[in-house]
Amino acid sequence: MIMMVLIYSDTEKGALELLSKGRELADAAGRKVSVVITGPDAGSRAKRFIEHGADRVILAAPSLEGFKAEEIADVLEGIVKDEKEDVILISSTKNGKELAPRLAAMLDAGCVTDATSIDIDSGRLRVERTVYSGNAVAKEEFASTPAVITVPGKAFDPLPPDPSRTGEVIEAAVQPGGHGSRIIEVKKMVSEGVNVEDAEIIVSCGRGFKSSDDLKMLEELADTLNGVTLGCSRPIAADLKWLSDDHWIGLSGHKVKPKLYVACGISGQIQHVAGMRDSGIIVAINKDPDAPIFNSADYGIVGDLYQVIPKLVEALKARK
Amino acid sequence: MNIVVCAKQVVDVGEIKVNPSTNKPVLEGIPRKISDIDKNAMEEAIRIKEKLGGKITAMTVGPPDARERIKELLAMGADEGVLIEAPENADYHLVSRALARGIEKMGDVDIVLCGEASIDMFSGQVGPRIAGHLRIPQLTYAFRLEADEGKIRADRNMGDTMVISESTYPVVVTVTKEINEPRLPSLMQILGSANKPLNEWKMGDLGLEGEAPRVTEVDLSGVSMERKNVIFKDDLDEAVNELADRLAKEGVTG
Ligand SMILES: Cc1cc2nc3c(=O)[nH]c(=O)nc-3n(C[C@H](O)[C@H](O)[C@H](O)COP(=O)(O)OP(=O)(O)OC[C@H]3O[C@@H](n4cnc5c(N)ncnc54)[C@H](O)[C@@H]3O)c2cc1C
Numbered sequence: 001m002i003m004m005v006l007i008y009s010d011t012e013k014g015a016l017e018l019l020s021k022g023r024e025l026a027d028a029a030g031r032k033v034s035v036v037i038t039g040p041d042a043g044s045r046a047k048r049f050i051e052h053g054a055d056r057v058i059l060a061a062p063s064l065e066g067f068k069a070e071e072i073a074d075v076l077e078g079i080v081k082d083e084k085e086d087v088i089l090i091s092s093t094k095n096g097k098e099l100a101p102r103l104a105a106m107l108d109a110g111c112v113t114d115a116t117s118i119d120i121d122s123g124r125l126r127v128e129r130t131v132y133s134g135n136a137v138a139k140e141e142f143a144s145t146p147a148v149i150t151v152p153g154k155a156f157d158p159l160p161p162d163p164s165r166t167g168e169v170i171e172a173a174v175q176p177g178g179h180g181s182r183i184i185e186v187k188k189m190v191s192e193g194v195n196v197e198d199a200e201i202i203v204s205c206g207r208g209f210k211s212s213d214d215l216k217m218l219e220e221l222a223d224t225l226n227g228v229t230l231g232c233s234r235p236i237a238a239d240l241k242w243l244s245d246d247h248w249i250g251l252s253g254h255k256v257k258p259k260l261y262v263a264c265g266i267s268g269q270i271q272h273v274a275g276m277r278d279s280g281i282i283v284a285i286n287k288d289p290d291a292p293i294f295n296s297a298d299y300g301i302v303g304d305l306y307q308v309i310p311k312l313v314e315a316l317k318a319r320k
Numbered sequence: 321m322n323i324v325v326c327a328k329q330v331v332d333v334g335e336i337k338v339n340p341s342t343n344k345p346v347l348e349g350i351p352r353k354i355s356d357i358d359k360n361a362m363e364e365a366i367r368i369k370e371k372l373g374g375k376i377t378a379m380t381v382g383p384p385d386a387r388e389r390i391k392e393l394l395a396m397g398a399d400e401g402v403l404i405e406a407p408e409n410a411d412y413h414l415v416s417r418a419l420a421r422g423i424e425k426m427g428d429v430d431i432v433l434c435g436e437a438s439i440d441m442f443s444g445q446v447g448p449r450i451a452g453h454l455r456i457p458q459l460t461y462a463f464r465l466e467a468d469e470g471k472i473r474a475d476r477n478m479g480d481t482m483v484i485s486e487s488t489y490p491v492v493v494t495v496t497k498e499i500n501e502p503r504l505p506s507l508m509q510i511l512g513s514a515n516k517p518l519n520e521w522k523m524g525d526l527g528l529e530g531e532a533p534r535v536t537e538v539d540l541s542g543v544s545m546e547r548k549n550v551i552f553k554d555d556l557d558e559a560v561n562e563l564a565d566r567l568a569k570e571g572v573t574g
């Protein structure tokens with residue numbers, strides 16, 4: 001392992017976060033970090049990456065617009081083969097998660113997704129990731145190079161920009177091949193711009209609510225508890241679409257750690273718990289005494305949420 | 321349409337406990353099942369076959385007892401099953417290589433369907449990896465699919481965006497849980513599945529004898545969650561008052 005690090009992210013923020021880890025790995029080995037950017041305006045964005053720690057910015061496929069995993073994988077495959085990069089860091093966005101394993105297969109390489117830590121241990125590249133819905137952490141080791149790793153957002157903080165840093169900007173000749181797939185339309189999902197990940201108090205709703213109008217009850221509870229952010233289980237966002245994906249908590253949604261988490265009408269399947277198990281105090285309101293959520297709760301009330309929530313609002317108000 | 325559904329046998333993660341003395345998750349003696357979203361992939365395959373005709377093969381890389389999972393998929397509607405015996409320390413490279421070779425061995429496959437991610441590892445690797453090995457297009461995170469003779473169209477949940485894509489065949493498609501409601505097989509179907517072909521292949525049959533994993537697990541440690549579990553069940557008024565007091569005492573009411 002020679003520790004030439006290559007970084008690709010579909011967002012600038014992601015690339016800056018990866019750069020900070022990439023810099024650390026490459027520095028330890030006295031090697032270089034490169035960032036790949038594609039698209040027509042790539043050149044104008046190069047400087048920012050150098051200020052944030054890149055030694056090289058590789059501009060590739062200027063004709064590419066948007067993101068198509070097949071094309072980006074072709075571009076990265078070409079670069080990795082030409083430049084002999086051996087650690088490839090990619091953001092764990094949905095785009096990154098469909099890109100990394102495809103690229104790994106094309107390179108016959110190992111890949112670990114959603115790594116929470118990346119370290120060199122006696123010359124070996126080791127990563128950790130959460131498995132079994134939060135029940136365990138696996139430590140995995142790469143037996144060969146190249147090594148492809150995806151990293152979730154906020155795992156690493158970007159380095160402070162240093163305007164005096166210098167680096168190379170090069171153009172790569174690689175071009176994506178033709179593919180039988182094409183993108184017809186990209187629709188921006190309605191986002192309410194909430195940030196559950198940094199919330200101090202979260203009140204979450206699940207299928208125990210009968211209609212989206214009833215979520216108003218939660219707003220009252222939110223007004224009583226200061227600074228509440230609304231969360232939800234997967235079906236509320238993904239099936240019913242009562243709330244945007246910003247609110248979705250769990251294994252496939254956001255991971256949260258508020259000081260107080262109140263789960264209302266949520267059964268507490270392990271995939272939901274995976275997203276909120278690091279919360280300070282967990283409260284559950286559910287009418288089924290056998291609902292698994294009570295095993296994951298500090299305090300629970302067995303009862304109909306339509307009765308419990310208004311009463312709880314009154315009780316909390318009385319204590320203000 | 322010649323369709324392959326890739327399905328994985330997993331432990332029921334909801335049943336896992338952490339052994340406090342070893343700090344390891346206890347995986348032995350836990351029920352095995354088909355990874356949840358793979359049933360959605362199977363259901364979608366059946367719907368495509370109902371519309372366009374063809375054949376469905378359920379393929380898994382796993383231990384010998386994964387045969388039972390294939391039987392469940394045969395009962396649901398697969399025409400044929402393939403069990404590829406998993407080598408020791410199988411990693412994503414080996415599993416995906418084996419599936420890709422298995423698909424090539426079958427020949428003329430139009431659609432490979434996978435789940436967006438498996439319920440135990442939640443990696444989302446296998447679908448895109450198969451597409452990468454076979455160098456064919458991939459449509460990931462599909463929550464709606466429309467298959468026609470010459471092409472297939474997918475509405476894909478990519479987080480911040482909803483992307484509508486289409487592809488020619490052959491193609492790998494990964495589906496989300498929301499795409500459909502998997503059917504339950506009837507008793508007749510369960511009985512009938514015993515007569516459907518179930519092939520068993522070894523890595524050697526696929527030219528992968530001695531192929532080495534790229535990633536190895538060096539440690540697995542349990543993460544247990546201790547909670548107070550104070551549950552109020554009786555009088556609601558008392559319960560909310562008690563809860564409000566406790567929360568105030570914990571200092572978490574804002
Ligand atoms: C791969 C995978 C990933 C997943 N990722 C996630 C994820 O990220 N997040 C997530 O949340 N889920 C996820 N899931 C889904 C998860 O397994 C559950 O299906 C989901 O969390 C259930 O949502 P729920 O609790 O809202 O609904 P349900 O399970 O239907 O529970 C509703 C609950 O409300 C209670 N209830 C009903 N009426 C009332 C009332 N009047 N008063 C009080 N209580 C009432 C019921 O007793 C029940 O417990 C995932 C699943 C898979 C397979």
Ligand SMILES: Nc1ncnc2c1ncn2[C@@H]1O[C@H](COP(=O)(O)O)[C@@H](O)[C@H]1O
Nearest residue numbers: 326327381434435437438443444445446
């Ligand atoms: N051992 C396996 N055998 C067959 N299919 C698999 C196997 N592992 C994963 N898959 C498929 O790949 C999908 C994603 O799994 P994963 O990459 O583990 O998240 C699953 O939903 C299955 O469709």
